[in-house]
Amino acid sequence: MARYTGPACRLCRRDGLKLFLKGTRCDTSKCAFERRDTPPGQQQTRRGKVTDYGVHLREKQKVKHYYGVLEKQFRRYFAKAERAKGNTGDVLMSLLERRLDNVVHRLGFGTSRAQARQMINHGHITVNGRRVTIASYEVRAGDVVRVMNKARSLDYIRGAQSESDRSVPDYLAVTESVIPEGIIGRLPGPEDVSVPVQTQLIVELCSR
Numbered sequence: 001m002a003r004y005t006g007p008a009c010r011l012c013r014r015d016g017l018k019l020f021l022k023g024t025r026c027d028t029s030k031c032a033f034e035r036r037d038t039p040p041g042q043q044q045t046r047r048g049k050v051t052d053y054g055v056h057l058r059e060k061q062k063v064k065h066y067y068g069v070l071e072k073q074f075r076r077y078f079a080k081a082e083r084a085k086g087n088t089g090d091v092l093m094s095l096l097e098r099r100l101d102n103v104v105h106r107l108g109f110g111t112s113r114a115q116a117r118q119m120i121n122h123g124h125i126t127v128n129g130r131r132v133t134i135a136s137y138e139v140r141a142g143d144v145v146r147v148m149n150k151a152r153s154l155d156y157i158r159g160a161q162s163e164s165d166r167s168v169p170d171y172l173a174v175t176e177s178v179i180p181e182g183i184i185g186r187l188p189g190p191e192d193v194s195v196p197v198q199t200q201l202i203v204e205l206c207s208r
Contacts, residue, residue, distance in 0.1 A: 003070065011065045056205035059198055066195045067096045068113050073136065078206045089199025090190045097188040100127065101135040103145055106169055106194075107182040109157045124153040139184050146181035154179065169194070 050058075064074050081092035096102065101110075101117040104125055110116030117135040119125055125132060126146045127139065139145065147157045157180050168174055171188045175181050190199075 003068075053205075056201045059201040060205055062195070063093075063096065063197055063202065067099065067102060068117065069096070069099075069136075075206070078202075082207075087199075089203050092202065093190060093193050093197065093199060094188050095138070097193060098138050098140075099135065100125070100132060100137040100139055100145070103139050103172065103182070103184065106166075107145065107172055107174055107180075108161050108166065108168060109145075109147065109180060109182075111160050115160065119156065124148050124150075124156055141184055141186050143184045144181055145184070147179055149179055 060074070064071070069077070077095050078088075078092055081088045081095060084091045101113050101120055104110050104116035104119060105113045109125070110119055120135045120137075121133055123131050123133055124147060126148060127137065127143055129144075129146075131148065147153050161180065168182075169188070169192045171184065171186050171192050173183045173185050175183065
């Protein structure tokens with residue numbers, strides 16, 4: 001299965017929640033979800049009652065769309081969360097929150113996770129002084145995420161920073177320096193997840 005390349009706002013309407021997939025555009029009047037918050041498709045009146053399976057599935061799909069992961073990737077994260085100690089749902093969300101593309105976005109270096117993923121793929125980001133080009137790279141407590149000390153990289157990031165005005169979560173810290181960088185102070189917990197999600201529904205669905 002290839003990555004979804006269709007209209008991003010269609011996913012928000014399908015999940016019934018603004019997922020901020022298009023960065024700052026989602027905060028403007030151009031946001032399609034604000035204009036049409038109904039599910040996509042013309043036959044709205046023919047939609048029947050959502051089944052119990054449908055409720056569980058939508059919760060999983062919402063998380064997949066929010067973090068930009070595919071089904072196979074999501075299954076790997078869930079399998080890893082099942083093997084770990086603690087609540088499976090909380091561990092799952094922590095693993096997703098630790099993705100490098102998510103961290104770059106939440107530090108304000110990218111207006112959206114898609115933009116952050118592109119920055120990483122193009123080599124604009126380093127972790128602990130080493131360039132990382134894998135968006136799914138799993139950060140650890142104490143890691144330093146920094147922008148490459150190159151004019152093109154710095155211009156790219158500063159442009160994103162000037163557009164983004166969202167607050168940085170508590171588990172991250174942005175240092176005041178000429179070259180933008182952030183530090184992972186601790187591993188993220190369930191309280192750090194910015195999308196409302198019922199993890200128990202996902203656990204029940206994936207455990208079948």
